[in-house]
Amino acid sequence: MIAHPGFFPAKHSRQRRGSILGRRRSAEPAGRPEGEVGTIRKDWGGRLPVALIYPNRYPVAMSNLGFQALYGLLNAEEDIVCERVVWEEGGATPRSLESGRPLADFPVWAFSVPFELDFFHLVSLIRRAGIPLWAEERAPGDPLLLGGGVALSANPEPIAPFLDAIGMGEGEGLLPGILGALREGASREERLVALSRVEGVYLPAHPGPRPVCRQWVRDLSRFATTSVVLTRQAEFGDVFLVEISRGCRWGCRFCLAGYLTRPPRYRPLETLRPQFEMGLRHRRRIGLLGAAVSDHPELDHIVQTILDLGGGFTVASLRADRVTSLLLEGLRRSGTRTLTLAPEAGTARLRTAIQKGLEAEALLRAAAMARQAGIRRLKLYFMVGLPGEEDTDVTGIHELVKEVRDIFRPGRITLNVAPFVPKAHTPFQWAPMAPAPLLEDRLRRLRREVAQLGVTVEPESVAWSRIQGVLARGDRRLAPVLASMESPSLSAWRHALVAAGLTEEAYLREREHDEAFPWEVVDAGVRREILWQEWEKARQNEGGKPCPEEPGCRSCGVCAANEPG
Numbered sequence: 299m300i301a302h303p304g305f306f307p308a309k310h311s312r313q314r315r316g317s318i319l320g321r322r323r324s325a326e327p328a329g330r331p332e333g334e335v336g337t338i339r340k341d342w343g344g345r346l347p348v349a350l351i352y353p354n355r356y357p358v359a360m361s362n363l364g365f366q367a368l369y370g371l372l373n374a375e376e377d378i379v380c381e382r383v384v385w386e387e388g389g390a391t392p393r394s395l396e397s398g399r400p401l402a403d404f405p406v407w408a409f410s411v412p413f414e415l416d417f418f419h420l421v422s423l424i425r426r427a428g429i430p431l432w433a434e435e436r437a438p439g440d441p442l443l444l445g446g447g448v449a450l451s452a453n454p455e456p457i458a459p460f461l462d463a464i465g466m467g468e469g470e471g472l473l474p475g476i477l478g479a480l481r482e483g484a485s486r487e488e489r490l491v492a493l494s495r496v497e498g499v500y501l502p503a504h505p506g507p508r509p510v511c512r513q514w515v516r517d518l519s520r521f522a523t524t525s526v527v528l529t530r531q532a533e534f535g536d537v538f539l540v541e542i543s544r545g546c547r548w549g550c551r552f553c554l555a556g557y558l559t560r561p562p563r564y565r566p567l568e569t570l571r572p573q574f575e576m577g578l579r580h581r582r583r584i585g586l587l588g589a590a591v592s593d594h595p596e597l598d599h600i601v602q603t604i605l606d607l608g609g610g611f612t613v614a615s616l617r618a619d620r621v622t623s624l625l626l627e628g629l630r631r632s633g634t635r636t637l638t639l640a641p642e643a644g645t646a647r648l649r650t651a652i653q654k655g656l657e658a659e660a661l662l663r664a665a666a667m668a669r670q671a672g673i674r675r676l677k678l679y680f681m682v683g684l685p686g687e688e689d690t691d692v693t694g695i696h697e698l699v700k701e702v703r704d705i706f707r708p709g710r711i712t713l714n715v716a717p718f719v720p721k722a723h724t725p726f727q728w729a730p731m732a733p734a735p736l737l738e739d740r741l742r743r744l745r746r747e748v749a750q751l752g753v754t755v756e757p758e759s760v761a762w763s764r765i766q767g768v769l770a771r772g773d774r775r776l777a778p779v780l781a782s783m784e785s786p787s788l789s790a791w792r793h794a795l796v797a798a799g800l801t802e803e804a805y806l807r808e809r810e811h812d813e814a815f816p817w818e819v820v821d822a823g824v825r826r827e828i829l830w831q832e833w834e835k836a837r838q839n840e841g842g843k844p845c846p847e848e849p850g851c852r853s854c855g856v857c858a859a860n861e862p863g
Contacts, residue, residue: 538577644694683732
């Protein structure tokens with residue numbers, strides 16, 4: 299239920315790593331894990347059992363800091379017993395990791411859904427548990443199904459008919475009201491009535507006359523958002539995760555995280571130091587988490603503090619123009635040999651249009667500094683199919699990478715290239731997604747050209763990116779499509795769409811200025827007219843201004859809509 303991108307946002311919180319579908323499968327077996335540290339087991343007697351569900355594999359679930367944080371917050375309540383449930387392949391009945399009880403035994407389910415492609419797994423878990431898939435068909439004795447997470451806070455409609463209530467926004471702000479509602483009622487119906495009165499909660503069966511306002515926390519220092527359970531089976535099992543910031547000031551027009559986690563907020567070092575000390579008792583390195591870690595005003599001091607404590611650290615990606623010598627030296631001393639940067643586009647014109655605000659010189663300077671610091675591998679993120687993209691922009695990627703390679707030799711360079719996927723609540727929510735043949739052609743061309751430079755290319759799936767695009771801006775007509783699929787596959791998806799009389803193109807087209815959007819059941823905070831102005835600037839290749847981060851700012855509407863309380 300907590301809206302948080304999880305660890306390594308450059309890989310997960312944007313569209314390029316929307317799901318494990320299409321990625322390598324973990325070699326670790328599913329089921330009850332061994333060797334966990336921090337697992338919380340509580341007696342059920344006199345407590346409300348809550349199943350906290352992550353609709354993907356265990357290694358992915360345990361690398362998502364929002365899922366971990368919510369697990370800790372729920373179990374901190376004396377009258378709550380929270381156990382985890384994850385999706386696994388096959389048709390087995392889903393069971394909790396702590397006690398092995400069947401999912402159907404829990405009176406309250408709480409789904410944490412960061413990525414659209416995990417909608418398939420959510421439907422699968424409900425079906426396997428043996429309760430009615432559609433919320434309207436559930437009886438008084440059936441569990442109450444809640445949902446939350448970035449994907450649902452952005453657009454809940456494709457799976458809204460499967461859930462009883464959905465929390466919009468950040469879990470720390472939503473949880474007190476939701477728990478109060480659950481305690482207020484004893485029956486399923488009583489709890490639903492109580493939830494209807496909670497700010498930020500959306501009841502799909504009874505939508506109100508106004509959009510539900512996304513909830514966010516002004517003072518992050520009130521909460522420690524760190525790893526709760528440590529396991530070597532997690533995708534990043536060798537680090538202790540600590541969130542040092544939330545939100546991003548740059549306003550990249552394609553980025554859901556940049557708009558849905560506004561405003562940018564930073565945890566001060568004085569509150570982070572005890573978290574680092576605790577984490578280094580269990581792991582050698584700290585994973586610094588945030589949508590824009592390199593923007594933290596005390597980052598160099600944070601790095602030095604971790605090093606002084608005898609530990610190391612790692613980060614997801616950094617802005618090339620925020621890379622410092624101390625940061626790179628700290629990464630080297632921490633054993634990190636890869637630096638990840640995200641230029642996104644190959645030409646200055648297109649980077650301006652998407653509001654990346656990054657000059658090629660900054661990327662080249664960062665590459666040179668990384669080589670001098672002993673970094674051996676550079677990973678670069680790009681997109682193809684961005685609004686306004688031309689053939690020269692794809693050529694620009696090749697030319698820019700060639701310049702980087704000449705500077706970074708003899709180090710290795712890897713490109714992750716993803717098709718652009720338009721997302722709700724961003725300026726590009728009006729944008730079309732490029733046709734599949736065009737995307738495939740540009741990926742093939744780029745792979746061919748870059749291969750001549752000795753650079754590895756890791757392209758994202760065009761087909762699955764298009765499905766992600768459909769779900770990201772979809773409506774309730776997609777619920778029967780999801781319900782009709784026994785397992786997620788490209789052929790099953792295409793067959794289900796045809797059977798429902800739907801097409802991908804209808805969802806991936808350019809949207810009209812005044813068109814009503816299904817996701818506008820959520821008020822994410824940024825005013826629609828502001829998003830439209832940014833879309834218009836993008837089409838004119840005009841840049842914008844980053845978030846001013848000033849107290850009392852009313853520029854976009856987020857801060858004005860959520861006054862302290």
